[in-house]
Amino acid sequence: MTRHRAGPPLPRARGELSAGVIAFLRDDGALPDPGAARDADPYGDDLQLALYVCYELHYRGFAGVRPELEWDPPLLTVRGALEDRFLTALRHDVPATDELDGVLEGLLVEPIRGSGVSWFLQDLGELRHLREYAIQRSLYHLKEADPHAWVLPRLSGRAKAGMAAIEYDEFGAGRADRVHAGLFAGLMSDLGLDTAYGRYLDQGCAPMLALVNVMSLFGLHRRLRGALVGHFAAVEITSSPGSRRLAHAMKRNGAGPAAEFFYTEHVEADAVHEQVVRRDVIGGLLDDEPAMATDIAFGITATSYLEERLGDRMLADWKV
Amino acid sequence: MPNSSEHPCRITIGDDGPLLVEGPVEVTCADGTVAVSDRFVVALCMCRRSRMYPWCDTSHRRRTQPGEKSRRDTG
Incomplete structure (x- = not known):
């Protein structure tokens, strides 16, 4: 197995979602249930860190994390659930307008x-x-x-x-x-x-x-x-x-x-x-x-x- | 892009705000000082309020009084 050594260390988890994603990236645990994102605070530490870690794979990745995981389908499913929770909250909290000017x-x-x-x-x-x-x-x-x-x-x-x-x-x-x-x-x-x-x-x-x-x-x-x-x-x-x-x-x-x-x-x-x-x-x-x-x-x-x-x-x- | 008859320097004048000039440019000010920039476009201050004259620093923007509605008091 190729280990990717470059990149920053993985962060400390801030809750179940981020703990699950980080453990999965270490090849040391199962991904969180995507449904769990529905109950998370959309702006909270746990969801935001889990999402940040998912996204970072598209920038520089993390030391010790296999680069192939950037496009891992189950991980992308979890990322999609986190994104959906975040984007839905933003659409709710920010009034929609077409008055761009x-x-x-x-x-x-x-x-x-x-x-x-x-x-x-x-x-x-x-x-x-x-x-x-x-x-x-x-x-x-x-x-x-x-x-x-x-x-x-x-x-x-x-x-x-x-x-x-x-x-x-x-x-x-x-x-x-x-x-x-x-x-x-x-x-x-x-x-x-x-x-x-x-x-x-x-x-x-x-x-x-x-x-x-x-x-x-x-x-x-x-x-x-x-x-x-x-x-x-x-x-x-x-x-x-x-x-x-x-x-x-x-x-x-x-x-x-x-x-x-x-x-x-x-x-x-x-x-x-x-x-x-x-x-x-x-x-x-x-x-x-x-x-x-x-x-x-x-x-x-x-x-x-x-x-x-x-x-x-x-x-x-x-x-x- | 160097100036040539095929590609003359493009200058854009807006309703308000700075004059946009394709760089690189050398600007001689009234007091004789020379400012040089190789940015792809430079914004030349037209309102004379810039603290980075001759470059625009957005000082031309409308100011809101305390209490006047503004979305821009957080940055």
Whole structure:
């Protein structure tokens, strides 16, 4: 049997679903009953970790886990049940709308004073908060733009060209030292954190897992390509102002040049990406498939909903 | 893509917000400073409010007053 040694270690289980999936991947136990997903908290630690572990097989996998399990039919059945529970909850909790223009408009205004995490970090964040923020965000930023690459074969024309151009920029425009995931590793080094991929999965809170999982969910399913585009748009549109606040937080705390640069680069890059994603990616997709407006709007509102849950969780942990 | 008569530099003007210019670009500002970018497209600030001038930093966006409805107070 070929053992796959590369990749991060499997995480610690957080309940029966995640314990079953992890044991199965170790060749050391049976998969959970897919029906058990129906009773699980759709946003809770156990379901979200089980789903995260299933999805990670499509990125880098885990040390000691056979690569063939990525396409293991019984495991995919369990993953499908977890996804169904998560997606059904999102569709229930996020109001459906085809008013895409209104949803986009909502993202394009900035409060003079906000109450979210980036505002807190800008004004009051200490190094310990910045480290905790980076630990959580590392679950995404160390694979930044990876889940979005899956949508490329499902787009055409203007939408494909625009999406590919943004992804090219995310992946360093041909230069390894500019790959955004690598820039984030530089930020982590400045903050004294371990930059190894997957190192902080055990510390990832359920709302952070859910945020990464929603990208993987939208990215891996062709039928959800509109939601993936909406998700991507939400990230790019909201990134610049938030990144400016975070760059300020890094500077004020003397976090280091790489930590500051990660966010100043995102202020500038995402001001461009936002324009391209709205004009070319959303505009092009709607030209090709006008019925996608509802799914694009869902991708945006689902992302905002999950970001809000994550922000609430972090601020609650910091008791502010 | 280098400029040529077959492929002229594409510039996009929107209703509001920045001017989009295909990169790479070298921008000389009024005070003589030169900014260079090799990004595939750059967004040039038109509102003059950017703190990264000449690049757009989304400062042109409409601001909501405290209490005014906004979906964007969480990020």
